[in-house]
Amino acid sequence: MDWILECAACGATSPADGLPTVCACGQPWLVRYPERRPGIVQRAEVRRRHGMWRFREFLPLRPFEDPVSLGEGDTPLLELRRTATRLGVPHLLLKDEGTNPTGSFKARGLSAAITRATAAGARRFTLPTAGNAGVAASAYAARAGAEVRVFAPDTTPRTILSQIRAFGGDLVLLQGHIGDCGKASRAWAEESGAFDLSTLREPYRIEGKKTLGLELALQLAWKMPDVILYPTGGGTGLIGMWKAFLELKEHGWVEGDLPRFYSVQSTGCAPIVKAFEAGADRAEPWPDPWTVASGLRVPAALGDRLMLRALRETGGGAVAVEDAVLLEAAHAVSREEGVDVSPEGGAAIAALELLVGRGQVDRGETIVVFNTGAGWLYRTPDDLRAGR
Helix, strand or coil: CCCCCEECCCCCCEEEECCCCCCCCCCEEEECCCCCCCHHHHHHHHHHCHHHHHHHHHCCCCCCCCCCCCCCCCCCCEEEEHHHHHHHCCCCHHHHHHHHHEEECHHHHHHHHHHHHCCCCCCEEEEEEHHHHHHHHHHHHHHCCEEEEEEEEEECCCCCCCCHHHHEEEEEEEECCCCHHHHHHHHHHHCCCCECCCCCCCHHHHHHHHHHHHHHHHCCCCCCCCCEEEEECCCCHHHHHHHHHHHHHHHCCCCCCCCCCCCCEEECCCHHHHHHCCCCCCCCCCCCCCCHHHHHHHCCCHHHHHHHHHHHHHCCEEEEHHHHHHHHHHHHHHHHHHEEEEHHHHHHHHHHHHHHEEEECCCCCCEEECCCHHHHHHHCCHHCCCCC
């Protein structure tokens, strides 16, 4: 391996052999590439490639190794002209992750995680999910010829559950939230020997999510936006982009300040917002979490310290919006722009309106909001009949 693992908390390092999980201190490993020196030649080369794995110089992939892929990445970066006019922010862009093979940004992380785990010999997986990660894990496990057991809350949108089953996932529904599903998944891993793909309990999902930032820099001609608003549950997307921009700066691919990151959550489950506003360096578990944006229904994230650090080091913040507001924002953008916006994407738009109103985001700044998944995954047949 020409990469190593470094603990995000205590700084310990470890070889990346086998099937790594977390550091002995219980905190996540981050992948480091001390021997790699991507240069300007590779920066030109990535334009001629396609998909997420075009950035292989920044990813845990050996020379000539083929990843487990379904063509993830290369998602569009769209100008929201009508929405921008309505909100009074002329430089508004939306990164639409709903166009990934499994309908969400989770395709990136699970492609990377299953690539590395199957290369190390794993053939059986398990994970808890708020929804979209289960769909991606089922699809990429099928692509790799492996098995996966998915533990999901029984309140997960029915369309998402049907997609998990369609890709061959062994779906187990539980009462409760994703934290309860995580306990059940870890118990199954102990019992069965299945490898646990839970968020940040292995180091490679974050490397796949890192390509969100790499791709954004490429699409902006190696410039960085002023502001990024990101719907936050487990936080790997936010942490991954922060890591990506730091690595791009280290290798001279971009210049200037990092974007200000804003974590967006629902008022029904906002542990990162509460911790940020309190000045805390970690988030307390959120009691009785509930939001229609199922990807935000994560009461306790293992990456809480990393998220809070990223927000503070970039001069950003955290904001929560009510479910009724985020749903209306999603519907408004879909009608205005023709983009199939998920509730989580609606939360990012609603948060932008709040931040502009508070003066925390300047109207002249270049702003990127993320639609982390496709809206159709949340719509039931009843919704379709009702025209929602």
